[in-house]
Amino acid sequence: MYDSESILKTTSPSTEQEPAILDQAEISSFVNGFLQRRDVFLQACHSYGSPLYVVEENVLLKRAEQFTDAFSQVLPEVRVYYAMKSNNHPLIVKTFVNAGLNLDVSSGLELEIALDTDATDIVFSGPGKTEKELTLAVENSDRTTVLIDSFGELEHLQRVAAEKDASIRAGVRLTIDSNGLWRKFGIPLKDLSKFLDASKHCDHVSINGLQFHTSWNLDPYNQVNFIARLGNTLSKLNSEQQAMIEFIDIGGGFWPSQGEWLQSSGLPLSHSSSVTKLSSVSKTCHYKRHSTPIEEFAGQIAQAVRTHLFPYVSCRICAEPGRWLCNDAMHLLLTVVDKKARDLVITDAGTNAIGWERFETDYFPVINLSRPEVIEHECYILGSLCTPHDVWGYAYWGKGIEPGDVLMIPTQGAYTYGLRQEFIKPLPAVVMLEKNA
Numbered sequence: 372m373y374d375s376e377s378i379l380k381t382t383s384p385s386t387e388q389e390p391a392i393l394d395q396a397e398i399s400s401f402v403n404g405f406l407q408r409r410d411v412f413l414q415a416c417h418s419y420g421s422p423l424y425v426v427e428e429n430v431l432l433k434r435a436e437q438f439t440d441a442f443s444q445v446l447p448e449v450r451v452y453y454a455m456k457s458n459n460h461p462l463i464v465k466t467f468v469n470a471g472l473n474l475d476v477s478s479g480l481e482l483e484i485a486l487d488t489d490a491t492d493i494v495f496s497g498p499g500k501t502e503k504e505l506t507l508a509v510e511n512s513d514r515t516t517v518l519i520d521s522f523g524e525l526e527h528l529q530r531v532a533a534e535k536d537a538s539i540r541a542g543v544r545l546t547i548d549s550n551g552l553w554r555k556f557g558i559p560l561k562d563l564s565k566f567l568d569a570s571k572h573c574d575h576v577s578i579n580g581l582q583f584h585t586s587w588n589l590d591p592y593n594q595v596n597f598i599a600r601l602g603n604t605l606s607k608l609n610s611e612q613q614a615m616i617e618f619i620d621i622g623g624g625f626w627p628s629q630g631e632w633l634q635s636s637g638l639p640l641s642h643s644s645s646v647t648k649l650s651s652v653s654k655t656c657h658y659k660r661h662s663t664p665i666e667e668f669a670g671q672i673a674q675a676v677r678t679h680l681f682p683y684v685s686c687r688i689c690a691e692p693g694r695w696l697c698n699d700a701m702h703l704l705l706t707v708v709d710k711k712a713r714d715l716v717i718t719d720a721g722t723n724a725i726g727w728e729r730f731e732t733d734y735f736p737v738i739n740l741s742r743p744e745v746i747e748h749e750c751y752i753l754g755s756l757c758t759p760h761d762v763w764g765y766a767y768w769g770k771g772i773e774p775g776d777v778l779m780i781p782t783q784g785a786y787t788y789g790l791r792q793e794f795i796k797p798l799p800a801v802v803m804l805e806k807n808a
């Protein structure tokens with residue numbers, strides 16, 4: 372059944388994709404879309420101050436609907452769990468729950484936020500769950516399924532549940548690579564049969580599903596590849612073991628459809644010398660790795676599920692998207708406080724607001740909402756921290772730039788707000804622009 376050759380031919384691994392020059396028309400239309408609504412963002416900054424995180428409820432709702440539709444149209448039974456680690460702001464989490472999504476949590480802290488919403492179906496995954504975290508899961512076993520990470524954790528959960536005379540639904544996470552660093556997640560495929568047998572002795576834990584997760588997928592190659600390997604393992608389980616499996620959770624890792632945008636400094640070393648020669652290292656030349664539309668992810672994954680899994684198990688398919696759902700819904704607004712040279716300004720916020728030196732390598736347009744123009748000019752846009760790595764960008768879109776101007780860095784919803792750090796500068800407030808604002 373497992374035919375690795377044919378799988379390798381269906382798609383190419385995203386990691387091998389060479390970045391191409393980002394098309395000017397594409398980026399101009401992206402910037403223009405935000406400039407069209409600049410009054411709404413300027414008004415938010417005026418009312419709530421700067422720096423500010425702005426969340427668009429409309430965008431959250433659209434993404435939730437599009438993701439769910441894409442998978443529901445190609446598979447018989449689908450459940451979507453929002454991966455809270457990508458952005459755990461309670462307003463965002465509640466918006467997704469109210470839109471009908473379930474939640475994926477990775478700690479007791481996230482589980483507490485999830486329990487504070489109306490979510491009725493929460494999966495709790497991640498390595499190294501503590502006694503306190505497992506206890507919280509058991510105390511809320513009507514709403515929580517634990518995705519167990521190891522044989523040790525199976526015993527631990529059994530002990531915790533037995534002490535409370537409770538029983539809890541669970542699944543087991545499978546590692547996608549039993550040799551490298553990804554070994555820290557889950558158990559190897561070869562141990563699945565042993566694990567299912569071991570769980571029969573744990574009468575307080577009811578194992579009824581499997582989970583795996585692959586990350587940074589610009590296309591479905593990694594997911595399709597693992598589904599084929601999983602099918603091979605399922606084919607060797609006995610019928611009692613196969614019947615235990617009521618869900619298979621394919622994790623998250625879906626890249627947003629705009630693709631990955633890079634500065635020239637973000638290019639892989641093997642590409643940078645040839646590409647930068649072409650562009651004479653212009654700060655307004657950017658690069659892109661293409662990403663696959665979600666409907667195509669869903670189509671290819673569904674085909675792999677039908678080919679490799681459904682012959683052995685009849686189950687629902689779950690997914691745990693984080694970045695794909697929240698990335699485009701949150702933007703950062705900041706204000707220029709000092710212009711030190713024609714080509715160097717300092718803003719009121721530092722990159723502690725996003726927690727890492729993202730913009731040294733990733734490209735996102737810095738849009739001057741106060742002086743709108745769809746032309747990009749070279750200029751160092753720097754934050755106010757005591758490090759030269761405090762960079763927002765090397766250019767801005769607008770007609771000049773002066774102290775007092777409000778700048779926007781769009782689509783910062785995933786793995787920025789959650790990584791923010793208490794460091795020197797106060798953290799931006801968060802405001803939600805309600806539907807139709």
Ligand SMILES: Cc1ncc(COP(=O)(O)O)c(C=O)c1O
Pocket residue numbers: 454456457475496497584586587622623624625691692693694695
């Ligand atoms: C188990 C698991 N599920 C889901 C996700 C969400 O991934 P993404 O935000 O890339 O969709 C992650 C991210 O690390 C994860 O580890």
